[in-house]
Amino acid sequence: xxxxxxxxxxxxxxxxxxxxxxxxxxxxxxxxxxxxxxxxxxxxxxxxxxxxxxxxxxxxxxxxxxxxxxxxxxxxxxxxxxxxxxxxxxxxxxxxxxxxxxxxxxxxxxxxxxxxxxxxxxxxxxxxxxxxxxxxxxxxxxxxxxxxxxxxxxxxxxxxxxxxxxxxxxxxxxxxxxxxxxxxxxxxx
Amino acid sequence: xxxxxxxxxxxxxxxxxxxxxxxxxxxxxxxxxxxxxxxxxxxxxxxxxxxxxxxxxxxxxxxxxxxxxxxxxxxxxxxxxxxxxxxxxxxxxxxxxxxxxxxxxxxxxxxxxxxxxxxxxxxxxxxxxxxxxxxxxxxxxxxxxxxxxxxxxxxxxxxxxxxxxxxxxxxxxxxxxxxxxxxxxxxxxxxxxxxxxxxxxxxxxxxxxxxxxxxxxxxxxxxxxxxxxxxxxxxxxxxxxxxxxxxxxxxxxxxxxxxxxxxxxxxxxxxxxxxxxxxxxxxxxxxxxxxxxxxxxxxxxxxxxxxxxxxxxxxxxxxxxxxxxxxxxxxxxxxxxxxxxxxxxxxxxxxxxxxxxxxxxxxxxxxxxxxxxxxxxxxxxxxxxxxxxxxxxxxxxxxxxxxxxxxxxxxxxxxxxxxxxxxxxxxxxxxxxxxxxxxxxxxxxxxxxxxxxxxxxxxxxxxxxxxxxxxxxxxxxxxxxxxxxxxxxxxxxxxxxxxxxxxxxxxxxxxxxxxxxxxxxxxxxxxxxxxxxxxxxxxxxxxxxxxxxxxxxxxxxxxxxxxxxxxxxxxxxxxxxxxxxxxxxxxxxxxxxxxxxxxxxxxxxxxxxxxxxxxxxxxxxxxxxxxxxxxxxxxxxxxxxxxxxxxxxxxxxxxxxxxxxxxxxxxxxxxxxxxxxxxxxxxxxxxxxxxxxxxxxxxxxxxxx
Numbered sequence: 001x002x003x004x005x006x007x008x009x010x011x012x013x014x015x016x017x018x019x020x021x022x023x024x025x026x027x028x029x030x031x032x033x034x035x036x037x038x039x040x041x042x043x044x045x046x047x048x049x050x051x052x053x054x055x056x057x058x059x060x061x062x063x064x065x066x067x068x069x070x071x072x073x074x075x076x077x078x079x080x081x082x083x084x085x086x087x088x089x090x091x092x093x094x095x096x097x098x099x100x101x102x103x104x105x106x107x108x109x110x111x112x113x114x115x116x117x118x119x120x121x122x123x124x125x126x127x128x129x130x131x132x133x134x135x136x137x138x139x140x141x142x143x144x145x146x147x148x149x150x151x152x153x154x155x156x157x158x159x160x161x162x163x164x165x166x167x168x169x170x171x172x173x174x175x176x177x178x179x180x181x182x183x184x185x186x187x188x189x
Numbered sequence: 190x191x192x193x194x195x196x197x198x199x200x201x202x203x204x205x206x207x208x209x210x211x212x213x214x215x216x217x218x219x220x221x222x223x224x225x226x227x228x229x230x231x232x233x234x235x236x237x238x239x240x241x242x243x244x245x246x247x248x249x250x251x252x253x254x255x256x257x258x259x260x261x262x263x264x265x266x267x268x269x270x271x272x273x274x275x276x277x278x279x280x281x282x283x284x285x286x287x288x289x290x291x292x293x294x295x296x297x298x299x300x301x302x303x304x305x306x307x308x309x310x311x312x313x314x315x316x317x318x319x320x321x322x323x324x325x326x327x328x329x330x331x332x333x334x335x336x337x338x339x340x341x342x343x344x345x346x347x348x349x350x351x352x353x354x355x356x357x358x359x360x361x362x363x364x365x366x367x368x369x370x371x372x373x374x375x376x377x378x379x380x381x382x383x384x385x386x387x388x389x390x391x392x393x394x395x396x397x398x399x400x401x402x403x404x405x406x407x408x409x410x411x412x413x414x415x416x417x418x419x420x421x422x423x424x425x426x427x428x429x430x431x432x433x434x435x436x437x438x439x440x441x442x443x444x445x446x447x448x449x450x451x452x453x454x455x456x457x458x459x460x461x462x463x464x465x466x467x468x469x470x471x472x473x474x475x476x477x478x479x480x481x482x483x484x485x486x487x488x489x490x491x492x493x494x495x496x497x498x499x500x501x502x503x504x505x506x507x508x509x510x511x512x513x514x515x516x517x518x519x520x521x522x523x524x525x526x527x528x529x530x531x532x533x534x535x536x537x538x539x540x541x542x543x544x545x546x547x548x549x550x551x552x553x554x555x556x557x558x559x560x561x562x563x564x565x566x567x568x569x570x571x572x573x574x575x576x577x578x579x580x581x582x583x584x585x586x587x588x589x590x591x592x593x594x595x596x597x598x599x600x601x602x603x604x605x606x607x608x609x610x611x612x613x614x615x616x617x618x619x620x621x622x623x624x625x626x627x628x629x630x631x632x633x634x635x636x637x638x639x640x641x642x643x644x645x646x647x648x649x650x651x652x653x654x655x656x657x658x659x660x661x662x663x664x665x666x667x668x669x670x671x672x673x674x675x676x677x678x679x680x681x682x683x684x685x686x687x688x689x690x691x692x693x694x695x696x697x698x699x700x701x702x703x704x705x706x707x708x709x710x711x712x713x714x715x716x717x718x719x720x721x722x723x724x725x726x727x728x729x730x731x732x733x734x735x736x737x738x739x740x741x742x743x744x745x746x747x748x749x750x751x752x753x754x755x756x757x758x759x760x761x762x763x764x765x766x767x768x769x770x771x772x773x774x775x776x777x778x779x780x781x782x783x784x785x786x787x788x789x790x791x792x793x794x795x796x797x798x799x800x801x802x803x804x805x806x807x808x809x810x811x812x813x814x815x816x817x818x819x820x821x822x823x824x825x826x827x828x829x830x831x832x833x834x835x836x837x838x839x840x841x842x843x844x845x846x847x848x849x850x851x852x853x854x855x856x857x858x859x860x861x862x863x864x865x866x867x868x869x870x871x872x873x874x875x876x877x878x879x880x881x882x883x884x885x886x887x888x889x890x891x892x893x894x
Contacts, residue, residue, distance in 0.1 A: 065867075065868045067763070067861070067868060067869040067870065067871065068763070069848070069852055069855055069858065069871060070807070070808030070809065070810070070855075070857075070871075071807075071808065071809070071855065071857070072852070072855060076851075078869075079848070079861055079869045079871075080869065081863045081867050081868065081869050084519075084522075084523045084526065084846075084863065085846060086846040086847070086848060086849075086860075086863070086869055088848075088849065088851040088852065116849075116850050116851070117850055119850065121849055121850065121851075123851070176851075178850050178851065178853065181851050
């Protein structure tokens, strides 16, 4: 409830901002409509909060045994058995150039459904912990800054703010695209 | 909605009929006198026309009707089966297909083409031109007569009326006349004879006959014999099916028929009646008891056979959408995984009762798996037939004479494999026709028969199927291939290649030795597509060629893609599966063995040197290897290669799961599988791994040298 109030408040604040910025930040399917919201699942990597569009999230799993696929980059954790199908898991911390983390009871795997070369596939993202599902107004999302985030700007859809904390909204299709994941392994060694 | 379903049923059936039509036409081209084939062609068209009209495909029905009309003339023998007729009918078949596609939302069919085909067909009919029909008649008449020619057997039932003697007819003379026509077997029926001599009227005829006449003459000749007694007898002449056995017990069966025909006996109670009838026959000494029994048995057998045939026909017609089948295979795959888990758990718990159940489940799962897999198996023949048309059309286009033969059409392969085999085979056959087979004059110059040959064959070989495309064309020139590869910079100028290696060059992307590009091939895109598709099917390609003699391309394909027998191995704490089909043996590798070879990765296995790959090193697995390691020796690309692992766990039924696009560069793995405890194990692609290691060592050796 408290969160909703916060959203309302900031909307008023945003209205004074130039409409151009709002339109740019909004996702293409809801271009311009300032009152629309999208639900996001937020999760933590280290002490930063990230978020993915909830429509992309299939489920959240507890950490389970991951089979490493040899000769793949470090950030490729490997594959897990998800009710009979084999799903790849990516360690987002390593992918984003952060340090490797210890597994805790909160470590989990977020299963997302992404479009990979025109095919819908499932992927797992390793996260330190999952926080909550929250609604963000399109108008409240700012375009990703070109510098300062220590993250490649094409990985970000935008940045949101919640209770004084920045939320990095991830462009999950881009992060999990094949060219990002399948860095030629044979040439590695 | 219901209407839509109905139309889809029609189009599906029509597509099937069209492919049958195509096959029949191509066969008919080879044996134009086969009435059976003409009948098949006709029936296929007739059905398309009929059901087309029923489902509102009026254009299809009308067009087919026109084609059918012309073909009807061919069936009657009025016009001959010529190459033109076949060409036009094949064109008509394509046109019908185009019309159906158009109805299903495809491009509109070419109406002008339809008109052209009809006009072409009409030109072949007698009304169109004065002279051809006469010639046609004689040409086509022959096959029709030929069908009638040759001895046929007729069954003649001749029952003179009692008063036949009154007008001076002697039946014996008639029978003698029949004897002159051919080989006669006579069965007299004396049942009408009165039981006591006193009752016999000497001026009456009590005897009737059944005559089996084998003759070159037609039915009319037989009728002519009886022409003067037609009114004084019951006569029935029928041609007996040639395949029907004319054994001596035939008459017994016929007698029953006669009784039925006379209305003495209902067909339903025939069997009942047969018993006393048989006894009577025995009594009258016409046949012995054994023969009657044999006849009854035969009747029973025929009845059973007919019934089982009916059932077979019903079984053949079960149609299941392939996605349902795919789902079933997926479910069976999961069941196999769960079963492995059950086995593992029951072994751990050491509960006898549970183990019994687990064993039972294992047996059932195995059967279910084999059964499900067999459902997906299809004979490769239908694919072969498609290529007949391809060969025919292409050879015509290129002005070459090519005859295609096939063998092993009944060889069964997984449906998915067959589906994905189509394109590569088309490329290979196109190449054979375009580059392999020489034009007729070129062939004569080379002292070969002017008609080129392409032989397509399929056979089982262990867990694999071998598909061979053989042509007797000009063969591959290893030197030319090398030159071309060097020219294109795909090969170092000083590279030493064996012929076999040189032949593999044709699979390189953009590689073509053809001087000119035709619209058939020569652009160099074909063969690398073949290589890719066959790799995707986890198959292998082998090329054999003799310059001037021809080329054989062999595709080695796995029987199925869904489940394989694997060998489960362990390295440190990780499990891997090796395809068992390739594995030959396992030997131990001790530290002494390693030091004896000075760190070189080869081992002496009973006198032969086998190189090995240390999977632990290759995959950079952390930890120390055990004192004694295991080498799994497998045959890869016809060479023996060892793979070093920590431990061999044993055989494992491996349900293959794709790794997806994410790992498309991890070509050393052909997939993954789920183990009994729910964890994932990777399946090694031994062939790829060996190729990569070879490449790598080449590079390393090159750098150091």
